[in-house]
Amino acid sequence: MRYLMTFVWCFLLVSMLNYVAGSIANVPFDFLPGAIISVVFSVIVIVMGESFPDETVADH
DSSP states (O other): OHHHHHHHHHHHHHHHHHHHHHHHTTOOOOHHHHHHHHHHHHHHHHHHHHHSOSSOOOOO
């Protein structure tokens, strides 16, 4: 479920950024590049999240 929600949030945020940046640059909104970038970005976020250790190291 967390992978799905990661993709949903990445999709929404990248689409919003794509729309706002396109509006500022006076470029028409194109859906496909934003969707592709959101998939790539969500994979990067998931890989980074899985690479961190879950538990803390005990002091000796």
